[in-house]
Amino acid sequence: MKALLIAEYRQGKLLETTYELQAFAGLLGAESAMVLVGSPADLPKFAGKLYLADVAKYGEYNPDLHKKLVLEAVAKENPDYIVFVHSSYGWDLAPRVAAALRIGQVSEVVGLPDGKFEVTCCNAKLRRTVAPKSARTVVTIQAGAFSPQGEPQGAPQVEGIDVADPAGKTEFVGYEAAEQKDVDLTRAEVIVSAGRGVGKKENVQVIAQLAKALGGELGASRPVVDAGWAPHSHQVGTTGQTVSPKLYVACGISGAIQHLAGMKMADFIVAINKDKDAPIGEIADVLIVADVLQFVPAMTARCAR
Amino acid sequence: MKILVCIKQVPDMESRFKLNSEGTWYDEADLAFRMNEYDEYAVEQAVQLKEQLGGEPEITVLSMGPDRVVEALKKALAMGADRAVHVKDDKYYQKDPWQVASVIAGHAAGQGYDVVFTGMQSQDRGSAQVGVTVAELLGFGCATTLVGFAFDAGVITAKRELEGGSKGVVKLKLPAVVTCQLGLNTPRYPTLPNIMKAKKKEILVQAVSELLKEAEVTGTGGMYPPAKRGGGIVIEGEVNDQLDKLMGILKEKTTVLRAA
Ligand SMILES: Cc1cc2nc3c(=O)[nH]c(=O)nc-3n(C[C@H](O)[C@H](O)[C@H](O)COP(=O)(O)OP(=O)(O)OC[C@H]3O[C@@H](n4cnc5c(N)ncnc54)[C@H](O)[C@@H]3O)c2cc1C
Numbered sequence: 208m209k210a211l212l213i214a215e216y217r218q219g220k221l222l223e224t225t226y227e228l229q230a231f232a233g234l235l236g237a238e239s240a241m242v243l244v245g246s247p248a249d250l251p252k253f254a255g256k257l258y259l260a261d262v263a264k265y266g267e268y269n270p271d272l273h274k275k276l277v278l279e280a281v282a283k284e285n286p287d288y289i290v291f292v293h294s295s296y297g298w299d300l301a302p303r304v305a306a307a308l309r310i311g312q313v314s315e316v317v318g319l320p321d322g323k324f325e326v327t328c329c330n331a332k333l334r335r336t337v338a339p340k341s342a343r344t345v346v347t348i349q350a351g352a353f354s355p356q357g358e359p360q361g362a363p364q365v366e367g368i369d370v371a372d373p374a375g376k377t378e379f380v381g382y383e384a385a386e387q388k389d390v391d392l393t394r395a396e397v398i399v400s401a402g403r404g405v406g407k408k409e410n411v412q413v414i415a416q417l418a419k420a421l422g423g424e425l426g427a428s429r430p431v432v433d434a435g436w437a438p439h440s441h442q443v444g445t446t447g448q449t450v451s452p453k454l455y456v457a458c459g460i461s462g463a464i465q466h467l468a469g470m471k472m473a474d475f476i477v478a479i480n481k482d483k484d485a486p487i488g489e490i491a492d493v494l495i496v497a498d499v500l501q502f503v504p505a506m507t508a509r510c511a512r
Numbered sequence: 513m514k515i516l517v518c519i520k521q522v523p524d525m526e527s528r529f530k531l532n533s534e535g536t537w538y539d540e541a542d543l544a545f546r547m548n549e550y551d552e553y554a555v556e557q558a559v560q561l562k563e564q565l566g567g568e569p570e571i572t573v574l575s576m577g578p579d580r581v582v583e584a585l586k587k588a589l590a591m592g593a594d595r596a597v598h599v600k601d602d603k604y605y606q607k608d609p610w611q612v613a614s615v616i617a618g619h620a621a622g623q624g625y626d627v628v629f630t631g632m633q634s635q636d637r638g639s640a641q642v643g644v645t646v647a648e649l650l651g652f653g654c655a656t657t658l659v660g661f662a663f664d665a666g667v668i669t670a671k672r673e674l675e676g677g678s679k680g681v682v683k684l685k686l687p688a689v690v691t692c693q694l695g696l697n698t699p700r701y702p703t704l705p706n707i708m709k710a711k712k713k714e715i716l717v718q719a720v721s722e723l724l725k726e727a728e729v730t731g732t733g734g735m736y737p738p739a740k741r742g743g744g745i746v747i748e749g750e751v752n753d754q755l756d757k758l759m760g761i762l763k764e765k766t767t768v769l770r771a772a
Contacts, residue, residue, distance in 0.1 A: 217674070218678075268680065270654070271653075293640075294675060295656075295657055295672060295673065295674045295675060295680070298632075298640045298644075298656060298657070299644065299655075299656045299657070299672075301641075302609075302640075302641040302644035302645045302648070303644060303648050303654075305610070305641070305645070306610075306613075306644075306645045306648035306649060307648065309729075310729055311608065311610060311728075311729030311730035312609070312610075312639070312641055312729075312730065313730060314609075314638070314639040314640055314641060315638065315639075315640075323733055326638075327638070327738070328636055328637055328638055328735075329523070329525060329529055329538065329635070329636050330525040330635060331738070332525070332529050332737070332738075333529055333531075333538065333735055333736070333737060333738070334735070334736055334737070334738050335732055335733070335734070335735045335736075336732070336733030336734050336735075337730050337731070337732060337733065338730065338731045338732070338733045339729070339730055340727075340728060340729050340730055340731055341729040341730075344730075350675075375653075376652070376653030376654075376684065376685065376688075377653050377654070377655060377682050377683070377684050378682060378683040378684075379680070379681075379682055380669070380681040380682060380683055381680075381681055382674075382678055382679065382680055382681070383671070383678060383679040383680075383681060384678055385676060385677030385678045386677060396768065397768050421768060421769075422768070423768075429694060429695070430694065432695075433694050433695035439677060442677075445675060446673055446674075446675060446676065446677060447676075447677065448676075453766055453767065453768050454762070454766050454768045461525065461526070474766070475762075475765055475766045477758065477762075482526055483746065483748070484528055486738065488740070488744060488746065489738050489740060489744070490744075491744055492743070492744055492745065492761075492765070493744070493745045493746075493747060493758060493761055494744060494745070494746045494747070495747050495754050495758060496746065496747065496748045497751060497754060501751055502751055502754065502755075505751050505752070505755055506755060506758070509755055509759060510769070
């Protein structure tokens with residue numbers, strides 16, 4: 208079995224998630240080769256063949272062009288699986304490669320129970336196994352689901368890839384940096400986070416008061432930030448911050464995979480949710496089944512005593 | 513200009529899910545359905561583009577599924593779409609993303625759409641494949657995960673959300689497909705007069721069999737609830753009792769509570 212791993216390079220740097228692809232290929236028991244549109248000066252540690260297109264020539268992300276480069280490597284390598292990280296790069300590029308080859312794709316794989324591709328659905332309330340039906344399959348893996356074991360090692364055998372026509376339908380203009388941070392959640396020992404379940408902007412204060420009583424910081428899930436109830440610097444998750452406090456209290460947060468990605472490393476997790484089946488219960492050390500607006504003020508009063 | 517918006521109707525994610533008898537999908541009985549959250553941003557962005565262009569573009573909204581999806585279509589019409597296409601398919605959940613995309617592309621081919629808006633993924637299946645695949649099948653340019661959209665002189669400037677809060681800015685010529693992410697805009701609530709007006713708008717029904725030309729390339733093995741992580745404690749009951757228990761646990765297991 209052969210896997211072609213699509214490594215990722217952004218803003219002048221090879222991304223660490225590349226090593227998760229290797230970990231996944233290891234679990235699959237696949238022999239692997241890699242593709243990178245990146246720099247010869249920053250290659251992954253990898254004992255295998257690496258198809259390299261120089262970022263200096265091809266630029267960082269042009270989907271049509273990167274698709275052609277990946278297809279070049281597919282033609283040379285003839286893999287059974289073409290594997291991406293389910294990232295802003297992977298979810299954008301993977302379906303283009305699958306469509307060009309008219310093959311199936313399994314998105315955001317979180318596990319391989321009995322060798323089956325396991326994915327989540329319904330906001331992580333259910334899991335599903337997906338069975339490829341094409342001879343070759345594109346797979347994207349959930350970032351963080353397959354951790355590398357040990358230090359990656361080896362130097363790749365590099366082979367260049369080129370495409371004749373570098374034009375694409377999308378023109379990359381540039382990056383916009385994340386907003387300035389007014390709080391550093393990565394250093395907080397206690398984080399109390401507000402989710403959509405708090406109901407309205409004024410109620411975020413109730414959560415902030417508990418954070419204060421516990422000597423911690425206010426965190427938030429994405430809908431709270433999107434609605435303008437809290438600044439983006441407080442967002443925890445894939446597109447927010449990754450935190451590892453001693454205590455994380457999730458208030459009215461369902462436990463979607465993109466939120467968990469940012470906080471599951473916390474030492475101790477308490478979730479307050481009126482829904483006993485909320486998927487946050489899967490990773491919480493304690494799930495309090497309650498209305499946040501009744502429970503949180505009572506807890507603040509106890510902690511302030 | 514002709515605009516297509518693809519929407520899906522999904523269950524309220526706060527529902528209790530049970531499995532169907534084959535164990536391959538959720539049982540729809542007792543579930544409340546609504547428009548996929550990501551698609552609400554797609555509808556809103558299409559309507560905003562129409563408004564920007566002085567009401568000239570015609571917006572078609574398409575949904576594939578059983579009869580209930582007409583409710584989602586009506587909501588999109590009340591938000592400002594002009595006409596709707598219901599691709600009727602009671603077994604929609606057995607189609608894989610490749611088939612769904614080819615059905616949509618089958619409808620779109622030859623219709624002369626300039627812009628196609630979709631959500632970046634559905635809340636139930638979450639494959640994030642359909643929009644991009646539609647673009648590939650139609651030969652359109654495509655940008656995913658939009659948190660910013662601007663249109664000027666035939667060119668879309670899209671802000672794509674990347675990890676960690678940074679963004680990638682791309683430009684796309686028409687025809688194009690864009691997939692919409694949370695936070696792109698604030699979807700409007702349909703007003704009563706618009707709900708009344710929407711009742712007169714056309715909903716064309718097409719059988720999925722007329723549009724489906726592709727076999728599936730992935731299938732569902734099984735579906736099941738996640739295994740609970742061992743050791744997690746669930747505390748129900750009255751708030752003060754819950755608090756007594758929680759404070760005891762926090763004192764025992766963590767160092768964050770000041771010794772009281
Ligand atoms: C590419 C991508 C990136 C993303 N990045 C992030 C990210 O960085 N961070 C992030 O958080 N999300 C992110 N998301 C969004 C994520 O998928 C979820 O939509 C989001 O995390 C849900 O937030 P929530 O749990 O607050 O809201 P919901 O999922 O709506 O959950 C609300 C919860 O509150 C409970 N509740 C309601 N009322 C009460 C009450 N009165 N008392 C107690 N409980 C109550 C409900 O039972 C429910 O469980 C991303 C999504 C995508 C596609």
